[in-house]
Amino acid sequence: xxxxxxxxxxxxxxxxxxxxxxxxxxxxxxxxxxxxxxxxxxxxxxxxxxxxxxxxxxxxxxxxxxxxxxxxxxxxxxxxxxxxxxxxxxxxxxxxxxxxxxxxxxxxxxxxxxxxxxxxxxxxxxxxxxxxxxxxxxxxxxxxxxxxxxxxxxxxxxxxxxxxxxxxxxxxxxxxxxxxxxxxxxxxxxxxxxxxxxxxxxxxxxxxxxxxxxxxxxxxxxxxxxxxxxxxxxxxxxxxxxxxxxxxxxxxxxxxxxxxxxxxxxxxxxxxxxxxxxxxxxxxxxxxxxxxxxxxxxxxxxxxxxxxxxxxxxxxxxxxxxxxxxxxxxxxxxxxxxxxxxxxxxxxxxxxxxxxxxxxxxxxxxxxxxxxxxxxxxxxxxxxxxxxxxxxxxxxxxxxxxxxxxxxxxxxxxxxxxxxxxxxxxxxxxxxxxxxxxxxxxxxxxxxxxxxxxxxxxxxxx
Numbered sequence: 001x002x003x004x005x006x007x008x009x010x011x012x013x014x015x016x017x018x019x020x021x022x023x024x025x026x027x028x029x030x031x032x033x034x035x036x037x038x039x040x041x042x043x044x045x046x047x048x049x050x051x052x053x054x055x056x057x058x059x060x061x062x063x064x065x066x067x068x069x070x071x072x073x074x075x076x077x078x079x080x081x082x083x084x085x086x087x088x089x090x091x092x093x094x095x096x097x098x099x100x101x102x103x104x105x106x107x108x109x110x111x112x113x114x115x116x117x118x119x120x121x122x123x124x125x126x127x128x129x130x131x132x133x134x135x136x137x138x139x140x141x142x143x144x145x146x147x148x149x150x151x152x153x154x155x156x157x158x159x160x161x162x163x164x165x166x167x168x169x170x171x172x173x174x175x176x177x178x179x180x181x182x183x184x185x186x187x188x189x190x191x192x193x194x195x196x197x198x199x200x201x202x203x204x205x206x207x208x209x210x211x212x213x214x215x216x217x218x219x220x221x222x223x224x225x226x227x228x229x230x231x232x233x234x235x236x237x238x239x240x241x242x243x244x245x246x247x248x249x250x251x252x253x254x255x256x257x258x259x260x261x262x263x264x265x266x267x268x269x270x271x272x273x274x275x276x277x278x279x280x281x282x283x284x285x286x287x288x289x290x291x292x293x294x295x296x297x298x299x300x301x302x303x304x305x306x307x308x309x310x311x312x313x314x315x316x317x318x319x320x321x322x323x324x325x326x327x328x329x330x331x332x333x334x335x336x337x338x339x340x341x342x343x344x345x346x347x348x349x350x351x352x353x354x355x356x357x358x359x360x361x362x363x364x365x366x367x368x369x370x371x372x373x374x375x376x377x378x379x380x381x382x383x384x385x386x387x388x389x390x391x392x393x394x395x396x397x398x399x400x401x402x403x404x405x406x407x408x409x410x411x412x413x414x415x416x417x418x419x420x421x422x423x424x425x426x427x428x429x430x431x432x433x434x435x436x437x438x439x440x441x442x443x444x445x446x447x448x449x450x451x452x453x454x455x456x457x458x459x460x461x462x
Contacts, residue, residue, distance in 0.1 A: 183210025373428030
């Protein structure tokens, strides 16, 4: 039986009638699938094949529902527990209404309720994948950042020194034994549904025992939300007021801890963006990277000096590559096919890729091997070859059409790459020629990058 058949059966068991409509909701960062099912009543179906994760969500939802917290109600579960039906608590998220401070205040109240009231009587051993935000869980997050984002940058670093700072950070931020509060884990505006003036928290299946500051950091420093410092202050004040209903909070201590968890959250977020965006090629996550880099830069602490130095170098190198332009930026680059085709960091999914390996290769001759396509003798060698002129002229014709169209239509990014075996001679020469042709003829900014030489140059429009 397919998941769609299971959904129809569950809907029939809840409502007593068949459904003619079953529309899949645009997915998020997980492998779970969501469907809006039927009408009168309209319900939400979830299909997920990690039964341990499903069990955690179902247990938490039952527990929170008994306490009348702001969560959906689960109405039916398939026998194998990989599909369940729940109430539809709104078609829009708080992300669509960030100008409404009243809804943000309600979200902070709902968060505090879940953290404090929700923790009462909760069996944390049933949380997924771990019962607490302990040292090991923090190390997982830090290594997620290291392997899914940092390793995808040209930054060179010492694994030993980085690991030492990671371990210190994990020890500093692990939840204390006397902290018995529920940490939602991914509390951000897209995971708060809005229905009129009511809010509902979703996506808490990764929650666990943990510090309350982490959830405030997740919400107020969400990359795509782009909150101003003033807005963040309002969010923090709303949370402190809501949490004070349960226990008094030391403001100085709270703000000190909040800053540390903001730093941790930014690293975890960039790990997710690296995996979902750079590895899985999901454009939404790539588009979130520029703001996440800004948030990270603002949150870096010198308490972990080697980590801080690595991050500062990473941000310096990567920010131009992910920059969001308000006018057309043409990115022209050279690369080695042996090292893979460059990623398009704009979220557009790519652009032109020209294969220069069929052109005469100066790298076959000893006198040129240590030179590049920017050196005079290599240029003279290549320009004696008629194939080079034909190739570059054809590239000018093809790319010129797109540059003119993109500029006219107000697009912000176009990527053009030239590859050869080593990314040193032919591709460098062609990238130089096309970059300077576009800059001279179309009056646009051109970012010229020779990846294998780790060289970048911005040719600004006149």
